[in-house]
Amino acid sequence: MSRPNNFVILGGGISGLSAAWYLSRYASSTTKILVLEGSNRFGGWIKSKRVGQHKILFEQGPRTLRPNGIGGSVVLDMVNKLNLTPSLHAVTKDDDAAKDRFIYYPDKIVKLPGTSLLSSMKSVFTNNFLLKSIPSILFEPFIKPARNYHDETIHEFISRRFSKSISDILISALIHGIYAGDINKLSIRSTFTRLYNLEQKYGSVIKGLLMSNKEEFLSQQDKYLLKIINDENKDFLSIFKNVSLYSFKDGIEQLSSAIVNDLKNKENVQLKTNNQVTKLEFGENVKIFTNEAVYEADHVISALPSRALYYILPEKDVLPHLSYNPSVSVATINLAYAHPKILPVKGFGYLIPQSTPHNPYHVLGVVFDSNAMPLQDEPSRTYTKLTIMMGGHYFNSISEKDDFPKKEILLQQSIEILEKHLGIYSTPLYYLVDIQKNCIPQYYVGHYSRLKELHYAIKNHYANRLSVTGASYWGISINDCVLNSAKLVLNILSNSPNVVTGLEEVEIQNEHYL
Numbered sequence: 116m117s118r119p120n121n122f123v124i125l126g127g128g129i130s131g132l133s134a135a136w137y138l139s140r141y142a143s144s145t146t147k148i149l150v151l152e153g154s155n156r157f158g159g160w161i162k163s164k165r166v167g168q169h170k171i172l173f174e175q176g177p178r179t180l181r182p183n184g185i186g187g188s189v190v191l192d193m194v195n196k197l198n199l200t201p202s203l204h205a206v207t208k209d210d211d212a213a214k215d216r217f218i219y220y221p222d223k224i225v226k227l228p229g230t231s232l233l234s235s236m237k238s239v240f241t242n243n244f245l246l247k248s249i250p251s252i253l254f255e256p257f258i259k260p261a262r263n264y265h266d267e268t269i270h271e272f273i274s275r276r277f278s279k280s281i282s283d284i285l286i287s288a289l290i291h292g293i294y295a296g297d298i299n300k301l302s303i304r305s306t307f308t309r310l311y312n313l314e315q316k317y318g319s320v321i322k323g324l325l326m327s328n329k330e331e332f333l334s335q336q337d338k339y340l341l342k343i344i345n346d347e348n349k350d351f352l353s354i355f356k357n358v359s360l361y362s363f364k365d366g367i368e369q370l371s372s373a374i375v376n377d378l379k380n381k382e383n384v385q386l387k388t389n390n391q392v393t394k395l396e397f398g399e400n401v402k403i404f405t406n407e408a409v410y411e412a413d414h415v416i417s418a419l420p421s422r423a424l425y426y427i428l429p430e431k432d433v434l435p436h437l438s439y440n441p442s443v444s445v446a447t448i449n450l451a452y453a454h455p456k457i458l459p460v461k462g463f464g465y466l467i468p469q470s471t472p473h474n475p476y477h478v479l480g481v482v483f484d485s486n487a488m489p490l491q492d493e494p495s496r497t498y499t500k501l502t503i504m505m506g507g508h509y510f511n512s513i514s515e516k517d518d519f520p521k522k523e524i525l526l527q528q529s530i531e532i533l534e535k536h537l538g539i540y541s542t543p544l545y546y547l548v549d550i551q552k553n554c555i556p557q558y559y560v561g562h563y564s565r566l567k568e569l570h571y572a573i574k575n576h577y578a579n580r581l582s583v584t585g586a587s588y589w590g591i592s593i594n595d596c597v598l599n600s601a602k603l604v605l606n607i608l609s610n611s612p613n614v615v616t617g618l619e620e621v622e623i624q625n626e627h628y629l
């Protein structure tokens with residue numbers, strides 16, 4: 116089988132851009148690479164905007180990156196190669212302003228146990244629901260494991276192994292912060308994969324945490340990739356040992372913009388916006404129809420949301436799983452106050468569990484941006500900046516009818532919430548309100564099995580013509596998206612005779628437990 120030489124990448128979010136970037140670095144310089152983006156800009160959900168006279172930075176999508184794990188290393192390697200180091204803004208693990216995290220339960224802000232033993236003990240002993248969870252953690256190692264490869268909801272797994280209240284209060288809050296999703300629907304296997312793997316291998320999460328090492332569940336390819344990156348960036352990566360989060364001076368969009376600028380300098384790369392892909396036709400080559408033109412490729416990499424890919428494929432019944440998972444919509448309300456110190460607590464922000472009794476506006480959480488990333492605005496520390504996230508799975512029914520609350524109403528509700536939760540009565544100097552429609556894919560129970568079927572279906576029907584990457588498959592964080600695009604490109608460019616779909620991990624993952 117000859118290696119493809121003419122790639123079209125569908126979608127110019129971080130997944131599509133990074134696939135193009137890796138191809139541009141590692142494929143031969145005669146390889147043609149075209150990125151087709153439907154909207155008028157690149158970056159997808161990454162949206163960093165400066166607002167008002169003081170050019171305050173508001174993030175409407177992702178706001179922070181984590182340096183840990185293989186995905187963290189892959190993105191840092193990219194950051195290093197794109198010369199973004201001078202723009203880095205890092206928060207260290209011991210930074211007082213950002214390290215504490217809170218939940219709102221049942222009707223007040225409660226500090227979660229952190230890294231300091233003393234303050235953790237204080238929060239456990241002063242909050243009944245935290246105190247009550249201790250026995251279920253101690254007894255977890257004695258609970259029988261589920262049968263092999265059994266998937267279930269996050270709520271079922273955590274209630275079975277720990278307790279219903281840990282699931283309802285702590286885990287549902289966490290899931291609001293990551294997926295804006297419902298713990299009664301999301302798959303444990305595809306969201307908290309490590310916890311799932313620990314039970315599968317050690318019969319207990321706690322036992323597994325004590326006995327496993329960090330690299331235990333990495334595939335051979337992951338280990339190889341990690342070694343190369345660690346060897347190449349040893350000094351640079353060591354700086355991040357004490358970093359918990361980072362971003363850039365002008366926000367996360369600096370990363371996607373840097374990739375775009377780098378790609379623009381490559382002769383074999385073309386980037387096109389305003390090219391909404393409407394149809395794919397598979398023959399000897401693949402024909403890609405957009406509202407602007409028809410393009411041809413010998414290999415198409417889809418970095419679109421899986422449902423968007425579903426709608427442009429010629430035979431809908433071949434890959435039905437592409438349309439199975441919904442995506443939730445999230446309202447983001449960014450506010451900046453002209454006072455540096457209006458928050459009653461120091462910390463990163465707070466999340467609201469699904470079980471919090473009175474949450475009429477469906478708030479998922481509030482991020483204290485000016486604590487988390489204090490130096491993105493000039494002059495620093497003069498403002499208090501917050502982002503309120505609302506909706507997510509709570510918006511599911513109105514999402515179908517596209518009947519979202521009006522922006523003025525969302526703003527009013529946010530101001531009311533901040534009065535009630537944080538005692539903030541001031542009027543914001545700047546604000547930005549938007550609804551990010553269908554922005555976070557929800558990995559419902561059975562996601563892994565569906566990926567497996569999808570892998571074989573792509574292999575059988577579109578072998579070596581189509582592969583997939585993006586937030587719909589193996590993780591939604593920027594780290595996951597970049598890592599999966601990197602692995603996909605390396606697989607395509609390797610000399611292996613295997614068909615590459617982007618989902619081949621399903622063929623090797625089970626080996627961990629055999």
Ligand SMILES: Cc1cc2nc3c(=O)[nH]c(=O)nc-3n(C[C@H](O)[C@H](O)[C@H](O)COP(=O)(O)OP(=O)(O)OC[C@H]3O[C@@H](n4cnc5c(N)ncnc54)[C@H](O)[C@@H]3O)c2cc1C
Nearest residue numbers: 126128129130153159160176177178392554585586592593
């Ligand atoms: C509010 C919010 C907060 C988040 N916070 C964080 C965070 O703090 N840290 C973190 O790591 N992650 C965070 N995430 C997750 C992360 O930002 C996303 O999962 C990631 O950006 C998805 O990238 P992607 O390229 O896979 O998809 P997308 O960004 O969805 O890109 C897909 C692209 O395809 C284009 N497209 C769609 N259909 C077509 C078509 N038919 N033809 C051509 N183009 C098309 C779209 O316009 C889009 O540009 C957050 C996400 C959201 C929404």
